[in-house]
Amino acid sequence: MIGTKWIDNFVPERMRPKIWNIFQDAIGKNSKDEIFEHENQIISTTAKQHTIHWYFTVDRDADGIALGIIAFGADITDRQLAEKTAHDLASMLLEDPNPVFRIDDKNGDTLLANNAANELINGLVQESHNGRAQWSALIKLAKETDIKTTFELKLAERSLLFHIVPVSSDNYTNLYVTDVTDLEKTSLALSETLKKTIFALSSVLEARDPYTAGHEERVAEIAVKIGKSMGLDEVRLHGLELAATIHDIGKIKIPSEILSKPTRLSKVEFNLIKTHPEAGANFIRGIDFDWPLADIIEQHHERMDGSGYPKGLMGKDILFEARILGVADTLEAAASHRPYRPGLGIESATKIIQEGAGTAFDADIVKACVDLVNAGEITL
CATH class of the missing domain: 3.30.450.20 (PAS domain)
Known part of the structure; x- marks a missing residue:
């Protein structure tokens, strides 16, 4: 070990610059016999990490020139x-x-x-x-x-x-x-009440827009199946289901004439439609949910490549549940009848999300969705 730098042998690489700076600062103080302290992790010869509390001083000659560092340390791993x-x-x-x-x-x-x-x-x-x-x-x-x-x-x-x-x-x-027996019972009761409230909100929108009738429910069913196949636990699946059930709730602010217009929307009308994710999020943001429902709803039209709305989020800046919801929403909307066109069917809808895999949509989520379609688990 003589002639080698102990820092290079024992200190994790990410911590070396910090320790060198500590030594340089001590040397730069030009003090004599001052005791300095610091803690850092070292790697033992068995590759195990230990935390050492160091005491050190700068060894100087008669002119105050630094000759080296004298240090000793105590292993405080067990104490920590x-x-x-x-x-x-x-x-x-x-x-x-x-x-x-x-x-x-x-x-x-x-x-x-x-x-x-x-x-x-x-x-x-x-x-x-x-x-x-x-x-x-x-x-x-x-x-x-x-x-x-x-x-x-x-x-x-x-x-x-x-x-x-x-x-x-x-x-x-x-x-x-x-x-936690009583807590689970109370939580279950609150969850059922919350679900009834969510479905009530959904029914309000469906009353204004007949073409939305059943859309949110079907999207929720698809999203939950995708989430389950990708390993989401029951808690996250429940939150995903609730968000999907009211993901278009912001359309309450859109005139029904636009929602049910039998021809293609104008640019102005489409821009108005594009306000519904943010409007929906604001509609429920003040309600204390156990899940980030407002954020999921606000982000369900965001796309992986930043081409979505309302904020142009990209990649992992979009919540995973919102990415699932985006795929489920697109699949259902493409397959089903809309005011301005007949339904395209499940096969064409599947091709649409496949074409957007890796660009507009999360490729892993698209694969999970397509696998479920091919297995007959998702039907429209």
């Missing part, structure tokens, strides 16, 4: 992990007025648990016929994970959300559980 673990556990305990917690070793044996943990967990594991199997799965996950994670168990008709906080340096795991 312990502090983070304590912070995570404390945050969990503070968030729940009736905390349930236990600390297990890596074999799943309990080292420490409060009464609430013993009563709740042990009781439910005994009550449920599959409780032991699920508890074993939880312990297996706790043994294997090295990052904070969550695990949900449904035992005896109760929903329990476990937070696993491993402390690998000391080989034990904190388990903290929240009973």
Whole structure:
């Protein structure tokens, strides 16, 4: 190692300029015997990263000329992990007025648990016929994970959300559980009420524009199928469905004569139609949804190459759900009857989105949609 730069051997490349600057600043101060401190990550000979707290001083000759750096450091990796673990556990305990917690070793044996943990967990594991199997799965996950994670168990008709906080340096795991049964029931009830409100808004638009009747519902069905095939979880799928169900709600501001005009729209009329995504977003922006519905609605006519409206967004600046909605909307609109033309059918509509793949539309989303059409999952 003699004759080589230790920074090049041990410090991650992205951090090297910062450390050199710290040393240069210390040398530039022309101070003698001053102790400086800083922290940085190093890479050990086993390729493991450690955090080191450094103390260093500048070695100078009698004339104050810098001869080199004298430094020593302390490995604080375990201390940082312990502090983070304590912070995570404390945050969990503070968030729940009736905390349930236990600390297990890596074999799943309990080292420490409060009464609430013993009563709740042990009781439910005994009550449920599959409780032991699920508890074993939880312990297996706790043994294997090295990052904070969550695990949900449904035992005896109760929903329990476990937070696993491993402390690998000391080989034990904190388990903290929240009973979310009542919260899930309340959330489900609110979700149903919200869905009814969304459908009511959609029906208002359909009453003004008969050609929109069923369009939003069909687009929602297509969008959800695409989203599901691309791996969106149930929460995001629900938000996508709600946004799709009212994606054209902004057309309420457009005169019905324009919406149902049997001939091609003039440039002025089309420009007025193009205001509906922003109008729809503004219409619901003040409502506190669990999903970015306003943004999805506002962006459903944006295109990957920036040719869309209202803001000319490009690529990943467009929400993924809005990209899905854009493909689903185009497919349904092309296939179905419009005031100024008959429906083109599913085959022609599919060709339209394929022609726009990679330019107007997200190519992966187009592929997922076409695959569903070819499999008979999407029919129009």
